[in-house]
Amino acid sequence: MAQPQRRHGSATATAGMAATFVVAVMMLGAVSMWTVIPFGWIWVGSMLSSSQQPSGGPYMVVFVGIVCSIIAMAWVLSRLNRLYARITGSTSLPGRYLPAWRKSLSDEREGPHGMSVLEAVILASVLLAGAAMAIWFFIAAGSPLPNQ
Secondary structure, three states, rough: HHHHHHHHHOOOOOHHHHHHHHHHHHHHHHHHHHHHHHHHHHHHHHHHHOOOOOOHHHHHHHHHHHHHHHHHHHHHHHHHHHHHHHHOOOOOOOOOOOOHHHOOOOOOOOOOOOOOOHHHHHHHHHHHHHHHHHHHHHHOOOOOOOOO
């Protein structure tokens, strides 16, 4: 009887490690939406331009590239969220999910739904990006005004 329990414990540990890895990949993907994707497309746009004052072409490439890349990353993150739910055996993914702002005030109240892993990861990445921007703005950027 001890052998099946060890297998179950080993399977649980493996599933836990896999779930942790999926969450780590989700966090990297979410943070890349605010850092790697915009900066990468700005770099691509700068390589397409041959002067300091380019025409609208490189700007459109940057805009369309950022939008398409973020949409693709959101799709990847949703697939990873479903993989996480499958690994952990979670049933927290409803068939049709409506955020609170899209629900009518007169709708029946359902039981409280906890925050999904995807929501937590996106929230953490937005807060991290906001904190990094605030630190840069107030500490690292310096004043644009000349010293007098």
